[in-house]
Amino acid sequence: MTTTSSTTTPSLFSVVPAGIFGPLASPNREHYWSLLCRLFEEFFGPDAPVPPSHGFPRREITAAFERYLLTDDPWEDEDGQAPDASLNTRANAIHERFRLAGWLRQERIGAREMVSMPPAVTQLLSTLVEFSEHGPTFLSAKMRSIELQLQQVSEGRADGGTLDEAADQARRLLVSLSSMSLQVRDLMPELSKAETTAQFARQWFERYVSQLFIGDYAELHRADHPLARRSSILAMVQQLEAGPRRQELSAWYAEHAGNGDPARAQARLARSLSRLRELERIDEYLARLDEDIRQANRRALAFLDYRLRAPDRLDVLLRRACRGVLTASEDALRLPVAAGPLMDESRLRAPHRRPQPIPRSANATTPPTPEQLARLALLRRMKRARLVNAEDMARYVGRHLGDGDGIDSRELAIASIEDLRAYQTLLTLALRSHRVGGLRREDPLGRLLRGFRVELLDDGDHDNDYLRGPRFQIRRVASTARNTA
Structure with missing residues (x-):
């Protein structure tokens, strides 16, 4: 069955008001944001008491604005002076600005004007607050949460809502990893503007290590880290896609x-x-992040080495020398040269003449004999027959796998040295993948797995005409491009 994914851009301003970002794009955006956060915390946020269904009286909201401005009033006009309007007038102006932008909704109930925050705006503000408070990413907790949710769906103890939540967490995890590399690359030019070595070192450890690093980055390469169990997650996804639970999930999605x-x-x-x-694809993101972090470390060490080796207060010394030159007498500024013309021809350096090249005779070469050429060609063919690259492996697996999703090692044919070497490599991959933590990311044999994976079976050994070893199975890995084609 061919599935199609929607490529239309979701409409944002059909959900939130069109002028919602007006206050946050004004010169006083920092002050408006501070007022919105305090308003969200006191009246409309999850930590605030449950708001009335009809909203709050307008006077209560404007009184809160007056209280905020009375305790902390950072507003300044274009001339740097404090506004000269009264506190009540400014509070009402701020309320009107928020109302016109769509952050607040005002309704008249009887003789009273009631103020509330629309649900979509409340959700948007909650997302912005959560984004501004975002800290280091902890892959361990996210991968464990995704795995537990998929286990509940696979065992029939959860429905499609849990599956959607796990899928959204997986998407947010990959987005976080992809943006982490950009943050690391954008941070270095900013840190290089530090005026002192102490300031650079403090910003390096406070911002680079504490805020931008993955919280459990040092544990990513351990065998017991949940990231190493992503193969079980992919296996559960394949089971949901082709197993009996698919019909139940389809019925749930059709209903809800x-x-x-x-x-x-x-x-x-x-x-x-x-x-x-x-x-x-999480290995690709982690490999790119490792490379960006290594480059950032090299740049930071080079910067610190330059700062520590450079003369102390070099700018002060240069400034002092310039002042001394400007205030010195004419005799003190004379060049320390001998008497006589300064630019005389006899004082110039003689032109550099390149020596004549030494004539060289070619070394005598003896052409190889036909026997030597034949032995060399045979040696090359022997080495090539025993070398297995990605194209050879794809050709061998594709010849046996065909259009199927999997094949057992007992069905693999060995008709040449190339086939024997491909079979040996597949057996090695199966044994290495069976170890705790799966196949290592730095394993060179991992580059041969293109579109398939090898799983070791626990039901005894298999004996063919050449080798005896444990049974394994080759499984096709479905790509995203095939499912969206």
Whole structure:
């Protein structure tokens, strides 16, 4: 079945008011943001008491603005002077600005004017506050949460809502990893503007290590880290895609998210499973992040080495020398040269003449004999027959796998030295993948796995005409491009 993903851009301003970002784009955006956060914390946020269904009286909101301005009034006009309007007038002006922008909604109930915050605006403000408070990413907790949710869905103890939540967490995790590299690259030019070595070192450890690093980055390469169990997550995704739970999930999506339309339900289910399969690319993001962090470390060490080796207060010394030159007498500024013309021809250096090259005779060479050429060609063919690259492995696996999703090692044929070497490599991959933590990211054999993976089976050894070893199975790995084609 072919699934299609929606490529239309979601409409933002059909959900929130069109002028919602007006106060946050004004010269006083920092002050407006501070007032919105305090308003959210006291009246409309999750930590505030449950607001009345009809809202708060307008006077209560404006009184809160007056209280904020009375305790902390950072507003300044274009001339740097404090506003000369009264406190009540300024509070009402701020309320009107928020109302016109859409942050607040005012309704008349009887003779009273009641103020509330629309639900979509409340959700947007909660997201902005959460984004501004975002700290280091902890991959361990996120991967463990995704795995537990998928286990509940696979065992039938959860429905499609839990599957959607796991898919959204997987998408946010990959977005966080991809943005982490950009933050590391953008931080170095900013840190290089530090005026002193102490300031650079303090900003380096406070901002680079504490704020931008992955919280459990030092544990990513350990065998017991949940990131090493992503193969089990992908296995559960494949089980949900091809197992009996797919029909139950499709029925749930048709009832709760597809308005009874089976096609929409299948598309929604395929989207969630596709987002979860993207966890297979997490190694690419981690490899790029490792490289960016290594470059940032090299630049930081070079900067610190330059600062520590450079003369202390070099700018002060240069400034002092310039002042001394400007105030010195004419005799003190004379050049320390001998008497006579300064630019005389006899004082110039003689032109550099390149010596004549030494004539060289070619070394005598003896052409190889036909026997030597034949032995060299045979040696090259022997080495090439025993070398297995990604193209050879893809050709061998594709010849046996065909259009199927998997094949057992007993069905693999060995008709040449090339086939034997490919079989040996597959057996080695199966044994290394079975170790605790799976196949290492730095394992050179991992580059041969293109579009498939090798799983070791625990039901005894297999004996063919050449080798005896444990049984293994080759499974095709579905790519995102195939599911969205």
